[in-house]
Amino acid sequence: GQNIDQPTEMTATEGAIVQINCTYQTSGFNGLFWYQQHAGEAPTFLSYNVLDGLEEKGRFSSFLSRSKGYSYLLLKELQMKDSASYLCAVLDSNYQLIWGAGTKLIIKP
Amino acid sequence: GAVVSQHPSRVICKSGTSVKIECRSLDFQATTMFWYRQFPKKSLMLMATSNEGSKATYEQGVEKDKFLINHASLTLSTLTVTSAHPEDSSFYICSAGLLLADSYNEQFFGPGTRLTVL
Numbered sequence: 001g002q003n004i005d006q007p008t009e010m011t012a013t014e015g016a017i018v019q020i021n022c023t024y025q026t027s028g029f030n031g032l033f034w035y036q037q038h039a040g041e042a043p044t045f046l047s048y049n050v051l052d053g054l055e056e057k058g059r060f061s062s063f064l065s066r067s068k069g070y071s072y073l074l075l076k077e078l079q080m081k082d083s084a085s086y087l088c089a090v091l092d093s094n095y096q097l098i099w100g101a102g103t104k105l106i107i108k109p
Numbered sequence: 110g111a112v113v114s115q116h117p118s119r120v121i122c123k124s125g126t127s128v129k130i131e132c133r134s135l136d137f138q139a140t141t142m143f144w145y146r147q148f149p150k151k152s153l154m155l156m157a158t159s160n161e162g163s164k165a166t167y168e169q170g171v172e173k174d175k176f177l178i179n180h181a182s183l184t185l186s187t188l189t190v191t192s193a194h195p196e197d198s199s200f201y202i203c204s205a206g207l208l209l210a211d212s213y214n215e216q217f218f219g220p221g222t223r224l225t226v227l
Contacts, residue, residue, distance in 0.1 A: 040200070040221070040223065041220060041221065042202050042218040042219055042220050042221045043153070043202075043218055044218070087152060087153070096155075097155070097216070099152040099153045099154075099155075100152055101151060101152040102152050104150075
């Protein structure tokens with residue numbers, strides 16, 4: 001079966017750095033997405049990785065290792081508004097998006 | 110660009126009634142529209158995929174007679190929850206897809222509709 005694992009919840013301090021991990025086992029791979037979802041709102045796109053390595057975009061960076069079936073989302077200089085759920089999703093061989101359950105990130109002052 | 114709207118944003122209805130949710134791509138024509146359901150603290154679950162002018166493709170376990178999808182144009186898709194029951198209460202999210210290379214649909218999400226069935 002297809003499976004995406006990410007921690008259920010994480011807590012971090014304002015101004016700090018946090019890394020949210022995602023491991024996946026899917027039938028084929030055509031890219032990995034990270035989305036941010038605030039409570040009661042739809043997901044918003046953060047990043048897309050299809051090749052190994054680190055993609056940096058402002059305070060957010062995303063890393064991919066296809067051989068390990070592993071990705072992480074790195075958030076720097078955390079702000080209170082970063083409190084949200086972060087969803088990892090993989091595009092499989094049929095170009096279907098397989099979603100993880102999401103990681104709820106709690107930022108404390 | 111790539112704005113998707115959903116209406117209504119919230120709806121409360123009585124058990125047994127039907128509810129229609131609209132999804133519109135405002136500034137682009139969507140090749141495909143996707144309907145998701147999300148229960149509290151759970152991930153998005155794809156319900157169905159629809160292409161304009163053809164029947165929707167439903168995911169396993171989703172009743173097509175209960176969740177009617179109409180995709181009348183390249184900018185509008187509707188989801189009708191028929192004979193709604195309390196267990197249908199959920200957050201329904203649509204996304205509109207733009208077909209890119211290699212058969213991949215870039216998905217742009219609507220703001221979601223919170224359905225509460227009493």
